Amino acid sequence: MPRPYWSGPIQISLVSFGVSLYVATESKSRISFHQISRSTGERVRHQKVLESSVDSDEAAVVQKDEIVKGYEYRKGQYVIIEPSELESLRVPSKHTIEISQFVDIDEVNPEYIDKPYFITPENDAQAEAFATVREALVKTGKAAIGKVAFSGREHIIAVKPAEGSRGMIGYTLRYAYELRNQEEYFRDIKAVAINEDSLQLAETLIAKRSAKFDLDKFEDGYEVAVKELVEAKVNQQPVPRDEEPAARTGKVVNLMDALRESLGGEAATKRPVKKPPKSEKEPAAARRGIGLVKGSVKAPAKASSKRKSA
Numbered sequence: 001m002p003r004p005y006w007s008g009p010i011q012i013s014l015v016s017f018g019v020s021l022y023v024a025t026e027s028k029s030r031i032s033f034h035q036i037s038r039s040t041g042e043r044v045r046h047q048k049v050l051e052s053s054v055d056s057d058e059a060a061v062v063q064k065d066e067i068v069k070g071y072e073y074r075k076g077q078y079v080i081i082e083p084s085e086l087e088s089l090r091v092p093s094k095h096t097i098e099i100s101q102f103v104d105i106d107e108v109n110p111e112y113i114d115k116p117y118f119i120t121p122e123n124d125a126q127a128e129a130f131a132t133v134r135e136a137l138v139k140t141g142k143a144a145i146g147k148v149a150f151s152g153r154e155h156i157i158a159v160k161p162a163e164g165s166r167g168m169i170g171y172t173l174r175y176a177y178e179l180r181n182q183e184e185y186f187r188d189i190k191a192v193a194i195n196e197d198s199l200q201l202a203e204t205l206i207a208k209r210s211a212k213f214d215l216d217k218f219e220d221g222y223e224v225a226v227k228e229l230v231e232a233k234v235n236q237q238p239v240p241r242d243e244e245p246a247a248r249t250g251k252v253v254n255l256m257d258a259l260r261e262s263l264g265g266e267a268a269t270k271r272p273v274k275k276p277p278k279s280e281k282e283p284a285a286a287r288r289g290i291g292l293v294k295g296s297v298k299a300p301a302k303a304s305s306k307r308k309s310a
Helices: 083-087 124-140 196-209 221-234 255-263 265-269
Strands: 006-012 015-023 069-074 077-081 097-104 113-121 142-150 153-161 168-173
Touching: 006 142, 015 124, 097 153, 113 124, 113 153, 124 142, 124 153, 124 168, 196 255
Parallel strands: 006 097
Antiparallel strands: 006 015, 015 113, 069 077, 097 142, 113 168, 142 153, 153 168
């Protein structure tokens, strides 16, 4: 079992129980590069030197234990901050995750999520409180929102039950000011009328391509291509090159035709059934006890009707 990245209590009003946080992600790149001198083939090493000696014949190398943090409060003038001073900052969330509120899980938008952490009880004595709070979150469909300080800053953290296990997952979240204003990018998107037939074909295409999300089915194609390149050069074989993209013909592709061809087969040749117009009042068919199916009206059981495959 790896060492926890952070340990401390989660505080919910008067309820407190100890937890451990573990980094949930890791970099598993199979190819890594070094910086090499093109002329000599030697590996290039980097050294930290005094700025005043950069242009001199012999740069003054600074040892790691001599380097401290400094804040430039005026051009060329710095105030030095010692590591011990940072460690002694008065930030309560360094020691405790205090939960300030609960929100619906779907309110935690993906664009706010920064990094995931596995959360476990700190020891067996904390297991009962941990399991009780976890089950309460499951039953209510909520995530707990609090703050935790590590890595030189205080993070917002959302805590939710992990699916398929007895643990929980914490997601550090970005602050609102860290996200750019989306309207600066979306406001110039032209409003267009959507063709109902095209929309239904698009919905059918989505339904046809829908499947359970499985990350194991995905592979880093760039990593694979880099590995092939390295192996080719090591073995002095021809270097694989990217294929030229197909030339654009300039022909405008009809959206309806493209959707039909994407669906293929029988569905590509059939026109979709148009949806009934929306009304603020309940449809007459529903008042008569006739069930409604998306995009069409389902006839009563005694009436005969032919079903069309989508």
